[in-house]
Amino acid sequence: xxNNAQDPMVPQLYEVTRTIRxxxxxFSLHLKSKGDSDIPxxxxxxxxxxxxxxxxxxxxxxxxxxxxxGNLIHTIRNVGSVTSALNDLKKGxxxxxxxxxxxxxxxxxxxxxxVVIIAGGIGxxxxxxxxxxxxxxxxxxxxxxxxxxxxxxxxxxxxxxFETWRGKYGIQVKVTVDxxxxxxxxxxxxxxxxxxxxxxxxxxxxAMICGPEIMMKFSILxxxxxxxxxxxxxxxxxxNMKCAVGFCGHCQFGPAFICKDGPVFAYNKIKPFFxxxxx
Amino acid sequence: MxxxxxxxxxxxxxxxxxxxxxxxxxxxASNVRFEAGSFIFRQNEEANQFYLIRQGKVALExxxxxxxxxxxxxxxxxxxxxxxxxxxxxxxxxxxxALELTRAIQLDGQCLRKKCEEDHSLGYxxxxxxxxxxxxxMEATQLxxxxxxxxxx
Numbered sequence: 001x002x003n004n005a006q007d008p009m010v011p012q013l014y015e016v017t018r019t020i021r022x023x024x025x026x027f028s029l030h031l032k033s034k035g036d037s038d039i040p041x042x043x044x045x046x047x048x049x050x051x052x053x054x055x056x057x058x059x060x061x062x063x064x065x066x067x068x069x070g071n072l073i074h075t076i077r078n079v080g081s082v083t084s085a086l087n088d089l090k091k092g093x094x095x096x097x098x099x100x101x102x103x104x105x106x107x108x109x110x111x112x113x114x115v116v117i118i119a120g121g122i123g124x125x126x127x128x129x130x131x132x133x134x135x136x137x138x139x140x141x142x143x144x145x146x147x148x149x150x151x152x153x154x155x156x157x158x159x160x161x162f163e164t165w166r167g168k169y170g171i172q173v174k175v176t177v178d179x180x181x182x183x184x185x186x187x188x189x190x191x192x193x194x195x196x197x198x199x200x201x202x203x204x205x206x207a208m209i210c211g212p213e214i215m216m217k218f219s220i221l222x223x224x225x226x227x228x229x230x231x232x233x234x235x236x237x238x239x240n241m242k243c244a245v246g247f248c249g250h251c252q253f254g255p256a257f258i259c260k261d262g263p264v265f266a267y268n269k270i271k272p273f274f275x276x277x278x279x
Numbered sequence: 280m281x282x283x284x285x286x287x288x289x290x291x292x293x294x295x296x297x298x299x300x301x302x303x304x305x306x307x308a309s310n311v312r313f314e315a316g317s318f319i320f321r322q323n324e325e326a327n328q329f330y331l332i333r334q335g336k337v338a339l340e341x342x343x344x345x346x347x348x349x350x351x352x353x354x355x356x357x358x359x360x361x362x363x364x365x366x367x368x369x370x371x372x373x374x375x376x377a378l379e380l381t382r383a384i385q386l387d388g389q390c391l392r393k394k395c396e397e398d399h400s401l402g403y404x405x406x407x408x409x410x411x412x413x414x415x416x417m418e419a420t421q422l423x424x425x426x427x428x429x430x431x432x
Contacts, residue, residue: 189419
């Protein structure tokens with residue numbers, strides 16, 4: 001977090017270099033630093049606080065780095081006042097950015113293992129940097145399976161990349177939707193139904209899951225039924241993150257702060273709290 | 280070429296079924312294939328068959344009045360299609376349409392029901408394989424109803 005070394009609470013100015021309409025309610029912003037400092041290094045799974053001036057600040061996971069420019073990409077679902085203000089930004093506009101913050105997906109722990117990635121809805125965005133990291137050193141890993149569930153076909157993110165992941169890297173990419181019309185020729189059903197349809201050795205597999213908690217809960221259950229150990233399951237949590245450095249306590253989750261100790265957790269470390277109602 | 284019995288024996292639904300039961304089940308079975316786009320059964324039809332999917336993909340569709348059909352589930356390789364043959368009044372609840380060329384074993388529901396009634400041990404075997412699937416389908420439906428991909432940003 002070099003660019004924030006002086007004060008992690010002070011946003012740096014970033015310029016929007018590109019906007020991409022990903023789905024009917026999701027979009028991506030490409031950002032470059034307006035200051036002297038370079039774009040900071042980030043780990044897959046980390047997030048930034050994006051500040052829409054005069055409106056507010058929201059935690060948004062980094063969804064990648066632009067191939068040519070190296071600019072930061074954030075993929076955002078337009079669900080509230082701040083994300084709506086971010087949605088209105090155009091090329092050349094400026095926003096504030098603090099970060100990156102939080103823990104990363106365990107790419108090193110995946111080496112010589114099979115990897116199962118389960119994403120729900122916008123949850124594919126925080127996992128995409130992990131997918132890129134796996135692809136970069138593809139020969140270090142066994143089978144890789146990406147299981148992706150959304151509400152309807154129109155909610156699917158990054159679909160153009162699926163064929164590259166399948167064809168060039170031999171990744172098993174399975175997609176399912178909750179319901180569809182007759183135009184859709186793919187799978188329909190919850191994302192957990194895809195688990196038995198991919199090949200992996202449950203005793204030598206690391207799983208990374210990102211999505212709504214209820215989806216993660218049932219995915220964990222299905223992975224355990226397939227023979228996976230809890231200690232090899234990693235999830236990412238989301239709470240009301242404000243300061244992003246563990247001071248304010250808004251995102252406290254049992255003994256942990258999601259912003260500082262997460263958002264990526266080994267499931268066995270937070271299991272008692274994950275299963276506590278109203279926490 | 281594989282015999283019908285060996286295909287049934289190797290399908291996950293009848294995995295580890297005792298040979299005496301396998302013989303009874305095979306007596307109700309036939310090999311079928313459905314071209315992409317063809318309907319396997321229609322909503323409200325009598326449910327006299329169920330299918331062990333060997334290869335392919337089938338969409339289950341709800342057809343609400345005055346609305347376009349909605350696909351609510353797909354089943355594919357190694358799964359089964361249809362359980363209404365086991366539960367009165369034996370009516371299909373959905374349309375089932377093959378999304379791609381689908382090969383399956385068709386089991387005559389009336390034939391199998393009769394054998395299950397005559398031999399309760401076979402009935403137990405069939406029901407104990409069917410119930411977890413019905414349970415999983417119900418769980419999946421509940422998850423779909425909760426709109427789990429709702430509001431994450």
